[in-house]
Amino acid sequence: MKKPLWFLAVFCFYIISLNAQEKFTLSGIISEEKSNETLIGVNIIIQELKTGATTNEYGFYSITLPEGTYNIVISYLGFKTISETIILTKDITKNFNLSESTENLDEVIITGNIEKLNIKTPQMSVNQLTAATIKQIPVVLGEADVIKSILLLPGVTNAGEGSSGFNVRGGATDQNLILLDEATIFNSSHLFGFFSVFNPDAIKDIKLFKGGIPARYGGRVSSVLEIFQKEGNSKELKFNGGIGAVASRLLVEGPIQKDKSAFLIGGRSSYAHLFLPIFDIDNTAYFYDLNAKINFKLNDRNSIFLSGYFGRDVFSLSDQFVNTYGNAVGNLRWNHLFSDKLFSNLSLIYSDYYYGLELDFVGFKWNSGISNFNIKYDLKHYINSKFQVNYGINNIYYKFNPGKIEPNTEESGIVEEQLIQKYANEFSAYVDIEHNITDKLSLNYGLRFSNFIRLGQDELNVYEDNKPVVFDPFQLIYKEADPIGVINPNRGDHLASFNNIEPRVSLAYIFNENSSVKASYIRMAQYLHLLSNTSSPTPLDVWTPSGPFVKPQLLNQYALGYFRNIKEGNYSFETEVFFKDIANRIDYIDGANLIANNAIEQVILNGEARAYGLEILFRKNEGNLKGWLAYTLSKSEQRTAGREVTNTQRTPTELGINRGEWYSTPYDKTHDVSVFGSYDLNKKWNVNTTFVYQTGQPTNYPIGQFEFQGLTIPYYGLRNKQRLPDYHRIDVSATLTPSKNKDRKLKSEWVFSIYNLYNRKNAASINFRRNQDTGVNEAIRTSIFGIVPAVTYNFKF
Numbered sequence: 001m002k003k004p005l006w007f008l009a010v011f012c013f014y015i016i017s018l019n020a021q022e023k024f025t026l027s028g029i030i031s032e033e034k035s036n037e038t039l040i041g042v043n044i045i046i047q048e049l050k051t052g053a054t055t056n057e058y059g060f061y062s063i064t065l066p067e068g069t070y071n072i073v074i075s076y077l078g079f080k081t082i083s084e085t086i087i088l089t090k091d092i093t094k095n096f097n098l099s100e101s102t103e104n105l106d107e108v109i110i111t112g113n114i115e116k117l118n119i120k121t122p123q124m125s126v127n128q129l130t131a132a133t134i135k136q137i138p139v140v141l142g143e144a145d146v147i148k149s150i151l152l153l154p155g156v157t158n159a160g161e162g163s164s165g166f167n168v169r170g171g172a173t174d175q176n177l178i179l180l181d182e183a184t185i186f187n188s189s190h191l192f193g194f195f196s197v198f199n200p201d202a203i204k205d206i207k208l209f210k211g212g213i214p215a216r217y218g219g220r221v222s223s224v225l226e227i228f229q230k231e232g233n234s235k236e237l238k239f240n241g242g243i244g245a246v247a248s249r250l251l252v253e254g255p256i257q258k259d260k261s262a263f264l265i266g267g268r269s270s271y272a273h274l275f276l277p278i279f280d281i282d283n284t285a286y287f288y289d290l291n292a293k294i295n296f297k298l299n300d301r302n303s304i305f306l307s308g309y310f311g312r313d314v315f316s317l318s319d320q321f322v323n324t325y326g327n328a329v330g331n332l333r334w335n336h337l338f339s340d341k342l343f344s345n346l347s348l349i350y351s352d353y354y355y356g357l358e359l360d361f362v363g364f365k366w367n368s369g370i371s372n373f374n375i376k377y378d379l380k381h382y383i384n385s386k387f388q389v390n391y392g393i394n395n396i397y398y399k400f401n402p403g404k405i406e407p408n409t410e411e412s413g414i415v416e417e418q419l420i421q422k423y424a425n426e427f428s429a430y431v432d433i434e435h436n437i438t439d440k441l442s443l444n445y446g447l448r449f450s451n452f453i454r455l456g457q458d459e460l461n462v463y464e465d466n467k468p469v470v471f472d473p474f475q476l477i478y479k480e481a482d483p484i485g486v487i488n489p490n491r492g493d494h495l496a497s498f499n500n501i502e503p504r505v506s507l508a509y510i511f512n513e514n515s516s517v518k519a520s521y522i523r524m525a526q527y528l529h530l531l532s533n534t535s536s537p538t539p540l541d542v543w544t545p546s547g548p549f550v551k552p553q554l555l556n557q558y559a560l561g562y563f564r565n566i567k568e569g570n571y572s573f574e575t576e577v578f579f580k581d582i583a584n585r586i587d588y589i590d591g592a593n594l595i596a597n598n599a600i601e602q603v604i605l606n607g608e609a610r611a612y613g614l615e616i617l618f619r620k621n622e623g624n625l626k627g628w629l630a631y632t633l634s635k636s637e638q639r640t641a642g643r644e645v646t647n648t649q650r651t652p653t654e655l656g657i658n659r660g661e662w663y664s665t666p667y668d669k670t671h672d673v674s675v676f677g678s679y680d681l682n683k684k685w686n687v688n689t690t691f692v693y694q695t696g697q698p699t700n701y702p703i704g705q706f707e708f709q710g711l712t713i714p715y716y717g718l719r720n721k722q723r724l725p726d727y728h729r730i731d732v733s734a735t736l737t738p739s740k741n742k743d744r745k746l747k748s749e750w751v752f753s754i755y756n757l758y759n760r761k762n763a764a765s766i767n768f769r770r771n772q773d774t775g776v777n778e779a780i781r782t783s784i785f786g787i788v789p790a791v792t793y794n795f796k797f
Contacts, residue, residue: 023384025091027062027340030055030074033097035233036259040205041128042098045073050439051385057205057228058303058335060343062382074098091340093300122434122444122508124518124561125211125576127153136678136688138731140194140755141246142790146206147188147196150225152674152690154615154630155210155578159667160697160727160764161784164189167667168210169578170611170636171222174530174543175553178225181293181307183329186353186370186543188225190287190313191270197311197327201240201251202266202291204230211559211578212506212520215430215446216378216390221526221555221582229307231295232262240796246272251291261296287313289326301337306330324356341382349374353543363412366596368403368419370543372396390432390446398424398528402542403596419598423455423491424545426527432504440510448502452527454547456489461599468549468601469589471642471654478589478657480602496547500525500554515564526553529586531594531604542594549601551584570622576615585609587640587657605657607640609665627677636668663719670695686735696723702768705777712770724766730757746797755788 030042038059045052046063048070053063065088074082079098086092127150139148140161147166150156155169165173165188178185180198188197209217209224217224230253237254251266269288289311296304312326334346350373357366378392400422407414432446461468461483470481489495506520529550532541546552561576584606588594592603613634620626639662642654673693680686701722702714733753756762761783771778 022067023064024067024088025062025064025340025382026072026086026088026094027060027091027382028093028095029059030061030076030096030098031059032079033099034235035238035253036097036235036262037204037231037233039076039079039098040228041076043073043075045075046385047071047073049385051436053382053385056343056380058343058345060337062341062343064341064382064384093340119514119516119563119565120442120508120510122442122506122518122520123212124506124508124520124563125155125559125578126207126209128205128207136686136733136735137676138688138690138733138753138755140785140788140790142244142733142751142753142755142792143195143247144200144242144792145196146198146200146203146227150206150208152628152630152676152692153208154576154617154632154672154674155613155634156208157632157667157669157672157694158193161762164193168208168223169557169580169613170609170634170665170668171582172530172665172667174528174532175220175222175526176225177217177220177223178227180227180309180329181229181305181331182333182347182376183309183331183349183374184351184372185309185327185329186351187325187327190289190311191285191315192313195247195270195287197289197309198227199249199251199266199268199289199291201242201249202229202264202293204228211522211557211576212444212518213504213522213524214390214444215432215448215502215504216392218394218428218430218448218450218502218524219396219426219526219528221524221553229291229293229309230264231305232264232293234259234262234295234297238796240794242792242794244792245790246270247287256294256296259297261294264291264293266291282318284314284316287311287326303335305333305335307333320360322356322358322360324354326354328352328354342379343382344377344379347374347376347378349376358408360408362414363407363409364414365406365408366403367401367406368542369401370398372398386436388434390434391430393429394427396426398422398426398545400424400543400545402544402598402600405596419596420457420459422457422545422547424527424547425453425455427451441507442510443505443507445505446503448504450498450500450502450525450527452498452525452546452552453494454496454545456491456493456495458488460487460489460495460548461485461601462487466548467643468599469603469605476655478605478654480589480599483599498525498527498546498552500552514566515562518559518561518563520557520559522555522557524555524557526555529553531586531600533588533592533594542600544600550586550604551606553585554583556581570620572617572619572621574617577613578615579612580610582609585638587638589657605640605643607638607657609636609638610662611636624680625677626679627675630672630674632672633670634668634672635670636665637662638665639663658719661718663721664698666698666720668698668720684737684739686737687732688735689730689732691728691730693728694726696726696763698723699766701766714768724763727762729755729760729762731755732757746795748793748795751792751794753790753792755790756785757787759787761786 031038042055044061053061055061069087072084072086074096080101137149139145158166178188205228207226232253234255239252241250247270249268253264255262267290270286273284273286291309293307308330310328314324316322329351332348336344352371354369374396376394381389402419404418406416428450430448434444436442462485463481464484468481469478472479502523504522508516508518510516527546529544530541557580559576559578563574565572586604587607589603616631619628640657641660642656675691678688698720700716703717705712705714736750763781764784765782767780
């Protein structure tokens with residue numbers, strides 16, 4: 001008996017000693033040395049344990065380790081790497097300041113998946129843009145553009161030149177959640193899609209989630225584009241900006257109280273319209289926007305941020321037609337550190353999108369829009385180096401104004417009318433866990449609960465069998481149903497309520513230090529819908545909430561990918577396959593009228609959508625020549641089958657829209673190829689080029705015609721059976737950085753660019769008409785841009 005007792009005593013002592021091994025937490029803030037600007041996504045690597053952490057959206061990191069001595073490596077693209085030895089015998093707060101590795105002007109460059117640490121994380125289907133070279137990417141008219149740059153990534157397209165928004169993995173533009181400092185942006189474009197609303201000088205970090213979306217995000221079913229503005233320089237006053245062919249920008253930042261608080265204010269405006277009177281053109285088209293932010297560091301555990309954005313577009317034709325639209329957002333945030341392991345952020349957010357139209361020759365003004373008030377509270381709990389928990393709640397109150405018509409003069413004869421305003425409330429709660437199970441297997445898994453309540457409004461139509469759309473069995477078409485009554489609910493009444501559980505899970509299995517395989521599944525719900533029957537959104541499109549007749553969209557997306565770093569990260573390769581299906585995707589009956597429609601439910605049916613594809617991205621990350629090749633092979637379809645016959649009343653079998661068959665969505669692009677290259681000729685010259693090729697956009701051409709009372713009337717077949725010609729172009733730019741920059745405070749550069757180098761006349765649309773001279777039908781191609789040269793001057797001091 002003595003031997004077993006002795007063995008048991010040793011074993012217990014060993015277990016106790018293991019548990020007695022103390023662990024301590026290393027935490028702090030990582031910021032940029034010259035400005036105190038916090039940095040997002042910095043890698044903190046513990047070489048001895050081959051583990052690490054990254055900074056969050058506010059530059060905070062926390063990692064818990066056993067007692068010992070460690071070599072800490074701080075690594076961030078575009079900044080000098082720091083290596084420091086830390087003796088961990090107690091909890092330590094350690095802040096790091098990183099210095100830039102170059103003296104170039106602030107730019108934006110696409111990064112991500114080039115550090116070995118990222119091979120190990122389960123996060124997939126994500127591309128990141130950080131402060132360092134978007135200006136290198138040639139764009140039309142030479143104005144740096146964030147949205148145009150993400151179109152070079154796999155799985156991201158748009159409807160073509162001059163189109164608004166972007167499409168991700170075969171999704172619609174309204175299925176993208178666009179956040180600027182956590183506030184929702186409802187329209188991301190200036191001048192009907194020629195520019196984006198984001199001033200590149202004011203941006204700190206951009207991240208695009210195409211799949212594997214964490215549980216803290218919700219409300220859209222295609223992607224999340226998260227953008228954070230700079231906080232402002234708390235050390236010294238700085239200016240930077242640029243003068244371009246059609247627009248200019250200026251940004252000022254500096255300390256309010258040195259090292260404690262800072263401000264940032266930036267503005268942009270176009271001015272090409274100022275030259276139109278020279279050519280006797282009495283039309284106007286211009287935009288302007290303003291970014292502002294202040295921050296206060298109250299103490300080591302509390303910081304306050306106040307940020308805002310305001311933008312407007314104005315388009316007029318001889319003062320007879322005036323169109324004004326734009327976004328306005330504001331966010332008040334409070335960061336609080338409960339401990340070195342628990343970080344929190346409380347945000348109060350306001351978002352507004354306004355659309356105004358004045359037709360002087362008719363004599364009326366039209367105003368519409370959407371606004372929301374949002375309160376959210378997020379916490380991140382760093383339990384240990386292998387287990388982290390994110391959790392929080394969010395509540396959004398919406399007000400929808402579909403439109404108000406009022407006379408612009410007393411003599412117009414127009415009667416003032418307010419379309420029925422709609423109201424809704426969306427609540428959500430989530431938990432999201434980051435779990436490193438073994439050295440080779442790591443998981444992100446979480447759950448989101450969302451509740452959407454359609455609140456009362458002034459009037460609500462009542463329909464027979466609750467069907468606002470009826471099927472005509474003789475003409476075989478859908479028609480608007482006539483209401484059988486109207487109810488007047490109170491604002492606090494619940495017209496409809498929806499609850500959804502949205503699980504998220506992603507995993508990574510590490511083969512070795514340079515390669516891994518990842519997989520993800522997400523379920524998401526979307527309660528808002530953009531009413532648009534064009535291939536690209538227009539400012540006139542109206543948002544509407546889910547309710548008694550419009551169901552929320554529900555997504556299931558699956559993705560599988562292989563990721564590999566080559567030659568220590570000098571090259572990287574990633575490929576993913578994805579499949580997603582969406583229930584309750586809205587579709588429109590033939591001939592639907594969406595403008596100023598007070599009963600929009602009479603032209604909408606709930607259908608389904610699906611998309612699947614293969615994405616490949618190969619990068620060269622180091623050396624004088626950098627760039628990437630992106631290729632996407634995909635299919636995007638939707639279908640609205642005939643509704644089932646109810647038991648209470650026998651009705652004829654419905655055909656559905658498009659005879660109930662699957663048809664290509666307007667944003668289906670079978671092949672999408674993007675190539676970007678940047679070459680440093682020497683210290684003064686940098687040359688960049690892009691090549692883009694896409695399968696033509698689905699459309700409809702007439703398949704025949706008939707004569708009726710002397711008129712020739714074309715008729716069409718099933719939806720989107722034809723396509724526009726394939727789209728392709730080459731853009732080039734060259735950046736000159738004067739050698740005298742190094743020795744003076746004013747630093748500058750010249751950017752010379754040519755958009756569409758070989759003057760390709762890409763088709764924006766093809767219309768058909770009868771030639772008045774010959775009487776023969778002919779096709780007319782409409783193109784927006786040919787070759788467009790531009791020059792931009794950038795500066796900072």
